[in-house]
Amino acid sequence: NAGVTQTPKFRILKIGQSMTLQCTQDMNHNYMYWYRQDPGMGLKLIYYSVGAGITDKGEVPNGYNVSRSTTEDFPLRLELAAPSQTSVYFCASSPTGYYGYTFGSGTRLTVV
Amino acid sequence: AQTVTQSQPEMSVQEAETVTLSCTYDTSESDYYLFWYKQPPSRQMILVIRQEAYKQQNATENRFSVNFQKAAKSFSLKISDSQLGDAAMYFCAYRSAVGGSQGNLIFGKGTKLSVKP
Structure with a gap:
């Protein structure tokens, strides 16, 4: 049972480049989330999804986009990368709204 | 909006x-x-541990336990x-149980715990 798998683990982007952070879960969870973690700031919600075909913005969505075509996959797209997007990104999933999350191992992204 | 505060950056x-x-x-x-x-x-x-607000009993998991004071939040x-x-870094988090809330976790900023041998 792999849980939540995020790829890549590390990435360096140049300003203006685009990339997709991949997230896959094999637990048949309906709820999926993307957070970013900045030093001393805790985790901030970027986007979330309550099921295939349904996504919504979180607290810090600007500069990002998501899609949820299947229950398993929830990719996060960065368009026109900026230094402010340098962060650690976590994907997470949950079976319903009443349990804690299962987190992926995170992606450390640096924009230079 | 809900907020979570961890007042100890380091312990x-x-x-x-x-x-x-x-x-x-x-x-x-x-x-x-x-x-x-x-x-x-x-x-x-x-x-580490999970607490439901409607339960008065404090949750425990082996060496980890909580002191939940609902009135004092x-x-x-x-x-x-x-x-x-x-x-490690320890994060406190809140999740609404209100129907339709989507269940988003709201995190505190964290407390960095050091253990001295």
């Missing part, structure tokens, strides 16, 4: 001693869940018999 404890990490939250809701997550240097987020984590492996 230190001697191995085998007991330490308590503080967390307060602000909400107008009566039904919710509270969590403590551990993040070791590996970066992996690990669920306080949710502290006690780690007994601290071990070197407990050294």
Whole structure:
């Protein structure tokens, strides 16, 4: 049972480049989330999804986009990368709204 | 909007001693869940303990226990018999149980715990 798998683990982007952070879960969870973690700031919600075909913005969505075509996959797209997007990104999933999350191992992204 | 506050950016404890990490939250809701997550240097987020607001009994998981004071909106984590492996960042988190809330976790800024041998 792999849980939540995020790829890549590390990435360096140049300003203006685009990339997709991949997230896959094999637990048949309906709820999926993307957070970013900045030093001393805790985790901030970027986007979330309550099921295939349904996504919504979180607290810090600007500069990002998501899609949820299947229950398993929830990719996060960065368009026109900026230094402010340098962060650690976590994907997470949950079976319903009443349990804690299962987190992926995170992606450390640096924009230079 | 709900907020979670961890007032101790850093804490230190001697191995085998007991330490308590503080967390307060602000909400107008009566039904919710509270969590403590551990993040070791590996970066992996690990669920430590979960508390349902409607339960008066404090949750415990082995050496980890909470002191949940609903009226005071306080949710502290006690780690007994601290071990070197407990050294990590600890995050307190809130999750609404209101229908249609989507269940988003709201995190505090974290407390970095060091364990001295």
